Structure formats: C-alpha cells, structure tokens
Amino acid sequence: MRLLPHIILAFIAIGLQRGLEALLTVGTARVDLVMIAAAFTATCFPRPLGSLAAVVIGLAYDLSGAGPIGLYAASLGLGGAAASALPVNRWPRQAGAMLVGISITAVLVWGLGLLRQWMNSDPLRAEYGFMGMAGTILLTGLLALPVSLALWKWRRAFTVEGPRF
C-alpha cells in the first residue's frame, strides 16, 4: 500500500496550514490545504479506505488545532466518502471529485459548528460561519484545481488500485 506518500502529504499540509495561517486567511475565509490533501487522498484509495484515510487526516488536523475534536474528522470523513464515490479516471473528474469533497466538508464544518453552538453554547468562530465557509470553498476550490493537476501528474506515487472483480 502506498501509504507513506499520503502520510507525508498530510503532514506537510497540516504543518503548512498551521504555520501559514495568517497568510492563508482572507477576512474570515481561508485556503484550507488540509481539505485539498484529504480530498485528494480519498480519491486515491478504494472506497472505504479513502474515506477512512480522510477521517484520520481530519483527526490529526483537529488534534493540532484549537477547535472541537472531531469537527474536521467527521466533516472530512463524509466529504472524503463523497469524493471517493466519484469516478476519477481523468484529471477533470478527479478535480471535480476533490471540489465536491471540499464543498461537502466545508458545509459540514459550518453545520456542525452551528449545531455545537446551539447544543453546547460554544461560540461559533467566524471562520466556521456561513460567510467564512463560503469563502473557504471558493479559495480552497481555486487552489485545488492547479494542485490537483500537479498531483495528477504524480498520481503513480499516490494511487492505490482497488481489487478488480
């Protein structure tokens, strides 16, 4: 299994996201490198494993931040499941699958944030608000296109073929 390239990709994505936080944030929106990495990883594995990998990346992201544990794990897991369910045999399809994964993840982060605020009286951070997440989808989606093209060129290092039967 080609796990190591994905572990390195996720490690770098989370590290860069934490380190470049100020640079990647525009108002309340931000470019989320981890969403891109998780959506890409989800498309590289056969179905249940891709979603599982996205959950693990989300959990690592939660554990390295200051937000509620599980927020990104659940969102990336479900977003990753959507991305991995789509066909990715060409670059435009893979880019599309990643965009779907990113959008679903962002919407879920917003929804779960609202739910937590309602259930737990935990104030919703501006980044997790509607405008923040709408901007995040836009910015992350824009970056995901060129990044996915580069990753598509290197797909041999990442893709894990599923059993054909």
Add this chain to the structure above:
Amino acid sequence: MRRKRARTIYWVLVTASLLMAVFGPRLGGLQSTTALAFVPVSHPANRLSNWLAFAEQPALDPASPEVPRELAEITAENERLRHRMADLQTKLAQLQQIHEDRRNLGAEILPRCTALTVVGGDGDVLQALGGGRARIEPGMPALHYGREIAGMAGIVSAATAAGAQVRLISDPSVRIEAVFARFDASRTEWVTLSTAPPLVEGAGGGLCQVARAAREDLEAAGLAQGDWALVADASLPIELQGYRIGQVTAIIDIPDEPGFARVLIKPAAELRRLKEVMIFRGER
C-alpha cells in the same frame, strides 16, 4: 472481509467524531502537545509567512574598506568577514529593538513575563513555544508589545512543558471587563469615560466588540472612534489594570434593538501576526 472491517471502522470513527464535534469538550492540553509534532513544518512556514508579510529587508553591508586588498585570498576572507559582521550587526540591531520594544510593557511587568515564540495558529488561537523553566498555567494573561504601545494579547488556554496555546482577545470565548478611556494630550493623562462597565469579547477575525451597549449611555459619555478600551477586570492581576485592549473603530446600531449599539474594537496590534507573546506569570 477486510473491506467490511474498514467500513465498520470508518463508520465508528465518523460517528464518534460527530458526537465529539457537537458535545465533546475542548482538549487544549492534548491539542497543544500534538501541535508540536507539526512544528518541523509549521515553524519555518510561520517564519516565512511573517517574512513575506513584513517584507524584511536583507542586511546592508555597513563596512567600507579604505585600503583595497590585492591578494585574492585576503579579499575573499575580507568579504566573508564583512558579510558576517553585517549579519551580526543586523541581529544586534534587531535584538536591541526587541529589548527596546519589550520595555514598553512597563518596568514592573517586564521582569515577571516569559517570552514565547509563536510557531503557528488556528484562527484566533496562537500556538507558542518556549518558556524554559518558567511555570506557565492556563488562565495567565498574554501580552503583546510593539514600537510604541503594548497591550493585552489574550489568555493562555492550555500549557505544556514545551509551550502554550494562547486564545487571543479576538477569540469569541475570551471576555474581559473594561473601561472606555481617552488620552488627554494637554494633561498627558487618561480620562475615563463614564459609561456602564463594558464587557469586551472577541468578535473573530482579529476584532473585539462590546456586543450590546445602551446608545444613550455611550452618547452621554461622548464615546467616539479612536477612544480606547482598557482592562478593568478584577480577575486579572492588578498590574494589568489599565492595559490597552484596543481602539474603538465603529459604533453600530443594532437593528433589532433600538437604543442599543455594538461597539467594534480593534486590538492595538495585528494579533494573528505576532512573532512573540509575553506571558505575565504574576510572581516576582
């Protein structure tokens, strides 16, 4: 079979994550410790980010040799030494500037502070490393300093042996009791405005706010843009009372509540871009 097991693990993890995301507590200590694992990437990235943001200039060569050397070897050595000296002079100037800036914290406060280097962040929460043997605990105030002014940066939300997580005053979970004041240049003193004690809370996006204040009260006190919110919180150490929180940037009427306004406050520094925070330990 393996596929089925993977699917089961996936759904267990997703369900547990969903429950934790909605009902779970924040685990600041664990998160702060785990964040250290990403420091090899996040710290250089953070420095790069600051370098790009502030466009730090490379050091200029201050040396000017009066006697030109002829021997190539001596010239090369000279060149190397000039660069080294220029580097050292720049570093010395930076350290002197940091020392000078830190003095803005106040002679009473500076010796009781521990400097932590910011290595990353997550929205209005900073991850900082350092502290050495100093005992840093959750709840300790974090301060910032700059060329001209110093002020409140946030509150330590979690601490480990290697560093701390600082929740900035712009984070919605941070609330500080304050007073509004204006600096009277003619008398060179602060004049407190007589409003009801405002509760300053984070508004996200690097801003603070007083969410609801009586418009009549604000107008009677003459609160205007440019006035300052200063710390007046009994839960914070007495030395920090009167410390700057931020400057009033707007007073906006609340549409649903006639007679009440929201006061937007901009912290005295760009808190998300801080390179260093000073943790006020309290003990001498």
